[in-house]
Amino acid sequence: MAAPGYGKQSAPEQLPRSAADFSHLPAREAYLASIIDHLPDGAAMDVKTLAVLQPHYGQMACRTALNRLSAAGHLRRVRERITAKDCRWVFRTYFSRTPRSDAWWARVLTTGETSTPAAPDPPDERTRNRTPLPSAAYAALAGLGHADPRLALSATDCTALEPLAAEWLARGATPALFAAALTAGLPPDVHSPAALTRHRLLDKMPPERPPQPDHPARVLECTACRAPCRPHALLGGLCRACRSGTPTPPTPPAPPPPRSRLSPATVRAHAARAREAMVTSPRL
Template identity: 70%
Template sequence: MASPGYGKQSAPGQGPRRAEDFAHLPAREAYLASLIDRLPDGAAMDTKTLAREQPHYGQQAVRTALNSLSVAGHLRRIRERVDGDRTQWVFRTYFSRTPRDDAWWSRFLTTGESTDVRPAPPEERPDPKPPRSPAYDALAGLGFADPRLALSATDCAALEPLAARWLARGITPELFTATLTAGLPPAVHSPAALTRRRLVDKMPPERPAGPPAPATTRVLECTDCRTPSRPQALLGGLCRACRTGATTAAPPAARLSPQAVHRHATRVRGAVRTATRPNRSALQQH
């Protein structure tokens, strides 16, 4: 397990576990994906730990496999600021049994939205009775709370926009009913007219604006080199350099001039002749 707050995080909205979940992957990637899928949330996801916890693949193979799983849409790496802390960051790897495209990962990791955006299937037969709105239901319920405000279907439809403004300003259906039925006169000759008058006169104030949205607390990383990047720059979870395998070439070595090469060769030949020449004094003594 990783330190608390770090490690694996399961992505939401995954399908049920099936035997063929990773059949589209090569054998190595499918094996490691199945292993990661069964790890609990919070498990360490660094290459060293994953290589140590299984017998088949070393660190380099695990690193390559994680990159492939990222490209296939199964994982993304992020760094995230701890709630209420401006300085402490945690590092997490989100894993999805169901492969996701770049648009889904970007939407989920930046906004928290995890639903798949798919066009709604066409309806086979239109519903002749569309569902009623909460505002319509609140108006229709006035007559049950007090018969003096019993409204017709036409009355409810006409007053629905005013009632909707009440609910949009945070008024619950229960408070709506209590406010409109309080202090009614003994006899009400026109329930619709009185209700409209009360809807206008007792309209609640608009809700104050909420606090400003917090600053971004989540940064996406390249799966391979862990460089923070914008979602648009991480195709398949990899930055451009890691996608292309680009590396910085070493500067070419400085070339020697022909004269320097000739002097160097002369010194080498001289050293060889000196080493192989017999010692004359030694031969005379012998």
């Protein structure tokens, strides 16, 4: 098994297993796809693990087979954030025994939509043909009378003040904070609870929430080189460089400047002058 949160992830909308699931694939790819299909969710399925799980193919063969399974529509590599508030990322490989198109993978992995949405649950017999439940804003206004009888509001008052109370809740106020803010410091006698509540709803309105940065929760990767890519840039799960099979080679370093060369005659002349200087120089 891979580390928690990593490893294989089964894709949705898969057909039941059958003997012909991978008959359209070459023998090596069909054999490895059958092994991956029977792995549980969360199992490691990197090339090293696949090479250990079976005795026939090594790491390079498993790597090539994974790329071909991606091109055939059986798998996609994805990096995902753990939660919307957690910046940590996990790396998963989504596998489908049913081959899927690039458009299907892009729709399911980026938006989570499937082609067959689940049917809604049938209505409960106890709630059928009854009045709808009040909104959270209406319930918060109606609860003010329980928090302090001086702010007891009628049904008409709650309906009229409901938009202002809804704005409070939209800005992050909980029902408890809502009641505490509106009932704090009330005068001894309140002659018009609705007018006082409206005044306090406007004057004590909490600030708007700052906009949250829109970070993608899921990024698709190239199956071969693991580079993050946009969905439309992946064909068969492979980026353009990996599809061409000729990734751009690194730029070679510049050669060193050539050394200056002397002709053999010049070298002999320098050697002769050096010997003559050694013979004629006075000895100490």
